[in-house]
Amino acid sequence: MKRYGSFTAVDGISLRVRVGEFFGFLGPNGAGKTTSINAIVGLARTSGGAIRIFGHDNRTQWRQARRLIGLSPQEYNFDRYLSLRDVLIFAAGYYGLHGKAIAERADMLLERFGLSAHAHLEYTKISGGQKRRLSLARALIHQPSLLILDEPTAGVDVELRLELWEWLRKLNADGLTVFLTTHYLEEAEQLCRRIAIVRDGRIVTEKPTEELVADGASLQDVFLELTRS
Amino acid sequence: MLGNPFGLWTLVKREMIRSLKIINQVIWPPIITTLLYVFVFGLALGSRIPNVQGVSYAQFLIPGLIMLQVIDSSYGECSSSLFQGRFMNSIQELLIAPMSALEIVAGYVLGSLARSFLIAGLITGLGIVLVHIAPSDWPLYVSVIAMVSVLFSALGLIFGLVADKFDHIAILTTFIITPLTFVGGVFTSATMLPPALRSLELFNPIFYTIDAFRRSYTGESYLDPAFSLGMIALLAAIALATILRMTAIGYKLRT
Numbered sequence: 001m002k003r004y005g006s007f008t009a010v011d012g013i014s015l016r017v018r019v020g021e022f023f024g025f026l027g028p029n030g031a032g033k034t035t036s037i038n039a040i041v042g043l044a045r046t047s048g049g050a051i052r053i054f055g056h057d058n059r060t061q062w063r064q065a066r067r068l069i070g071l072s073p074q075e076y077n078f079d080r081y082l083s084l085r086d087v088l089i090f091a092a093g094y095y096g097l098h099g100k101a102i103a104e105r106a107d108m109l110l111e112r113f114g115l116s117a118h119a120h121l122e123y124t125k126i127s128g129g130q131k132r133r134l135s136l137a138r139a140l141i142h143q144p145s146l147l148i149l150d151e152p153t154a155g156v157d158v159e160l161r162l163e164l165w166e167w168l169r170k171l172n173a174d175g176l177t178v179f180l181t182t183h184y185l186e187e188a189e190q191l192c193r194r195i196a197i198v199r200d201g202r203i204v205t206e207k208p209t210e211e212l213v214a215d216g217a218s219l220q221d222v223f224l225e226l227t228r229s
Numbered sequence: 230m231l232g233n234p235f236g237l238w239t240l241v242k243r244e245m246i247r248s249l250k251i252i253n254q255v256i257w258p259p260i261i262t263t264l265l266y267v268f269v270f271g272l273a274l275g276s277r278i279p280n281v282q283g284v285s286y287a288q289f290l291i292p293g294l295i296m297l298q299v300i301d302s303s304y305g306e307c308s309s310s311l312f313q314g315r316f317m318n319s320i321q322e323l324l325i326a327p328m329s330a331l332e333i334v335a336g337y338v339l340g341s342l343a344r345s346f347l348i349a350g351l352i353t354g355l356g357i358v359l360v361h362i363a364p365s366d367w368p369l370y371v372s373v374i375a376m377v378s379v380l381f382s383a384l385g386l387i388f389g390l391v392a393d394k395f396d397h398i399a400i401l402t403t404f405i406i407t408p409l410t411f412v413g414g415v416f417t418s419a420t421m422l423p424p425a426l427r428s429l430e431l432f433n434p435i436f437y438t439i440d441a442f443r444r445s446y447t448g449e450s451y452l453d454p455a456f457s458l459g460m461i462a463l464l465a466a467i468a469l470a471t472i473l474r475m476t477a478i479g480y481k482l483r484t
Contacts, residue, residue, distance in 0.1 A: 064327075078319065095326055
């Protein structure tokens with residue numbers, strides 16, 4: 001639960017994401033998606049309830065919990081004084097990781113996300129699509145077990161969106177648990193095995209994707225029906 | 230709790246890189262300002278002033294000018310870096326990482342300490358070359374710089390958190406730190422002041438810093454340096470405890 005004064009942003013959301021799952025967390029603007037993510041990663045203090053990351057309470061065992069999470073936030077928040085390569089190396093450093101293995105992993109991620117040619121540029125010199133890819137690379141640098149993506153394809157062109165989907169599928173296939181919020185319902189339908197839909201800070205449904213879109217209804221129809229005032 | 234020392238060290242490195250990236254904004258200006266003070270006040274006007282604390286006026290100025298720049302640099306480094314991190318959201322990188330409030334505060338403070346020692350070292354070098362004066366009590370020199378830098382770095386972090394816009398950061402420097410520094414003994418010895426003003430100086434915390442620091446150069450001070458160091462340590466402890474508490478509860482950092 002998360003309250004801001006008398007306003008309740010998240011009201012008793014209770015859900016369990018299974019290990020290795022690709023989980024969709026959908027809802028209209030202001031439904032409480034980003035607040036929920038902030039509570040999971042520790043950017044928001046909850047007003048009640050508990051959050052466990054692979055069994056670690058994110059309040060009492062916050063170090064263990066945070067080491068397991070990689071976050072690609074909705075808005076870019078890179079360090080403006082660092083090159084792309086250093087963005088990754090310093091991010092790993094904040095997790096206590098360093099050395100040759102991290103430098104190699106940073107180079108591997110830059111290569112994998114097509115950013116090697118820009119490794120020594122500052123992030124202000126690269127395009128929006130490249131920033132999205134950098135955000136994903138940074139979220140993965142410390143080898144998290146849970147990847148949280150807050151609208152990872154917002155503002156990117158169709159080609160890059162499809163490319164990102166492919167990468168996300170591969171990461172999930174490799175065993176990474178993915179928690180995705182997006183406004184692109186076809187994205188959630190394509191990628192997620194299970195979906196929760198929130199409205200006014202409450203979960204209105206949580207089902208496997210194929211059950212949600214059974215009977216020929218599209219995810220968009222279901223979403224609109226459940227979230228329309 | 231220091232459970233992630235490499236995370237702390239990464240933040241220190243990040244702060245040092247930031248200082249070097251904006252070198253024309255944070256390293257050269259204090260050096261050039263000091264040069265101007267030495268030439269105008271020390272060498273030009275100072276030749277008309279008799280010896281102070283057993284040294285020429287230009288030599289007397291050097292420790293005060295070092296303190297002036299250490300105070301300014303420590304406060305500016307921490308307040309602007311933290312505020313910028315909040316403004317650009319890049320601070321979220323630290324907040325989601327497994328770093329405690331102590332590690333975050335220590336990272337900023339140690340980064341600021343490194344910058345302070347760099348600036349102090351450069352001005353000390355200028356003092357040796359231009360007016361032929363060097364510290365005679367190095368342990369006191371290092372202790373005062375370190376304690377003053379910690380005090381003003383912690384104050385900078387407090388204001389970097391409290392501020393809602395860049396303008397707010399300047400309030401403390403414009404209305405409190407700069408006036409208190411200028412009347413705190415950068416340009417004058419306490420013995421030059423009338424007795425009434427001399428007593429008032431005891432209410433100026435910056436007076437303690439300059440008085441103790443000047444002793445590391447001239448061997449003379451108005452107050453017992455142990456008392457001055459105790460005052461600075463007390464203020465630094467209060468400021469550090471305040472910013473640690475603010476960071477731990479996530480004041481203006483976590484919603």
